[in-house]
Amino acid sequence: MANDAITWADLLEIYRNSVWLDDQIANLTIVSGGIARTLKLVETSDRAYHEADIALQDDKAQLTVGSVVEVRIGSxxxxxxxxxxDWDALLASSVSRMREPPAFFIRSDKTHNATLPPTDTLIRYRSTMKLVKLLSESALFADQQQAKLVYFADARIEVPVKFTAKDLRSIDSAQVDRLEKALEGEVHAEQRLSILADAVVELVSGQSAAGRFHYLMQNVDELIRRVNDGYRLFASSFSYSKIRSELEKTQSEYVARIHKTFSDIQGQLLGLPVASVVVATQMKAPTACGPELLANVAVVCGACFFAALLITSCINQWMTLNAISSELKGQRTRLNTEFSEIKDLFTGSFDALDGRVLWHRWVMASIVGLSVVGAGFTVWAYVVLTNADAWSCLVNHGATS
Structure with a gap:
């Protein structure tokens, strides 16, 4: 304490050790020399007296540590x-309903701004002040003196910040923290507050003016839901054009990759009739070892070799289609998870790509089937036309050579 100046810490020590007998008279226990010095100061200094508004009821009282004196304690x-x-007296002030006073003391439960650990009522009060702050940021105008929030939708909407100590039981501190978290961040900060303002207007429009703020205190969870849903819709709309552009680009790339799985073997497909039917017509019916038999062996081996190559190519392209299908599935899952609100706008594109993959798989399976049938037909034709033992002829021919 410097000179005759009174500090809040000096007063707080007196308030905490006082037992009020009525609105102003209290019994004060002098638990420290600091309290004794403060009482002496208010008795000797007009400035200290007017600032503290505290006076001894007995001028002859002993100001010693441990003694109890009767004092008048004003504001x-x-x-x-x-x-x-009490708390209702604190909340009677419009300013105290808009922000927490930097220093206060409540006689009924001896709560003050530095109470540790904070009482349940103090925690709820501070959560309410946090809610008021968030709503003030979203409002068109916040009147601190009249404790009123002003919004504008189709018409002017006012939300008087009115609540009592009993109403503090309605606030859920955890929900207020969740609302604060939903609004934090610099990205799209104005849009988040605008979404909150719309949610407030929608919730209070059907309520009487006097009960609007208390209704918001009871429905912070609904505010959170509307803010989160509204922001997801905003983010989806914000990203729609970008997503569409990227999807159209990737869609054309996927179409090209899927088409390539067929075009890569298209040239080989032209040889499929030759390898199956046409070559069979070139076979002779030799009865002994000779050029006709060797020609038949060469034809059937070439046809089987071609069919094996074509089947291998089809299997390779089938694996490529599997990879493309897996990528498409991942893209669809990401879209459904991150942009669920607009996923239906792109479902047709993914369905078309999946259909194209399915079609090419069917074509590949058909080609493999035709190759097997063609090779089988060629072998069958060889068996029917060739009566000589080709292996013996080839061994003997090699030995003779």
């Missing part, structure tokens, strides 16, 4: 802090 200067009877 201190507002620049020091607030001394109120």
């Amino acid at each position: 201190p200067h507002r620049s020091l802090g607030l001394l109120v009877k």
